[in-house]
Amino acid sequence: MLTYPQIDPVIFSVGPLAVRWYGLMYLLGFLIAYFVIRALAAKRNIGLTGDTLSDLLFYCVLGVILGGRFGYTLFYNFSYYIRHPLEIFAVWEGGMSFHGGLLGVIVAASLFCLRRKFPPLLVGDILVTAASIGLGLGRIGNFINGELWGRVTDVPWGMVFPGAGPEPRHPSQLYEAFLEGAVLFAVLWWLHSRKAPHGVPFFSFFALYGGFRVIVEFFRQPDAHLGFLWAGATMGQLLSIPMVLIGVAGILYCRRRIIQP
Incomplete structure (x- = not known):
């Protein structure tokens, strides 16, 4: 069994x-995303520079925050927030959904592309590649916070998390950081280097993230107020399976569109 590092979630404080x-x-994720988007925009010969890139990031930040929050209230705690609707806006209390944030970014980026006349699939290819860095960093943040821990295990790298009882658990946050962050970014960057058809990296993100999330959910403790749902699946799995199906269908569509005369 490994010792949980007990890192103080607060780096420093000044008064309140x-x-x-x-x-x-989160801040590092958006900062790194800026440079990744700029590099890929140059590689794919699309004019995302200067104020245009800043505007795109602004749209995406709004999409992540609004979509992530409303997705959490809808998918994970709807019965509570329907009784306390004003608390939907209490984002400082925590509660964000990846799937809701993804939908929020898709809507925001689509509006940006519509207004600025950018090709939406190519912009999507670039955004999902940059997003994988933020996903990995976010999971590391979850690990430092000692939240979203895994299920009880007897593997040698199991850890006892504060507030999770005395039994060692899978450090599932680190599994997700590796798969949804490092591995996903490497695959998507490789697709860009191979000049994959427009849309293939975008839909590959759906397929790979969904697949990784389904796998990791077998090691992650489900939310206490939800538990196991239909057929013993978790909410994360039920939301991720459609992503895999959409991703595979999208990849096939994009590749078929290219090879057709």
Whole structure:
């Protein structure tokens, strides 16, 4: 069994203002995304520079925050928030959904492309590649916070998380950081280097993230207020399976469109 590192979630505080590792991970994610998007835009010969790139990131930040919050209230705690609707806006109390954030970014980026006349699939290819970095960093933030821990295990790398009882558990946050962050980014970057048809990296993100999430959910403890749902699946799995299907169908469509005369 490994020892959980017990990192203080607060880096430093000045009076009532506290700078937390989780918030820093979000900030680093958006900062790195800026440079990744700029590099890929140059590689794919699309004019995302200067103010245009800043505007795109602004749209995406709004999409992540609004979509992630409303997705959490809808998918994970709807019965509570329908009784306390004003608390939907209390984002400082936590509660964000990846799947909701993804939908929010898709809507926001689509509006950006419509207004600025950019090809939506190519912009999507670039955005999902940059997003994988933020996903990996976010999971590291979850690990530092000691939240979203895994199921009880007897593997040698199991850890006892604060507030999760005395039994060792899978560090499932690190599994997700590796698969949804490092591995996903490497595959998508490789697709760009191979000049994959427009849309293939975008839909590959759907297929791979969905597949990785389904796998990791077998090691991650489901949310206490939801538990196991239909056929013993978790909410994360039920939301990710459609992503795999959409991703595979999208890849086939994009490749078939290219090879047709």
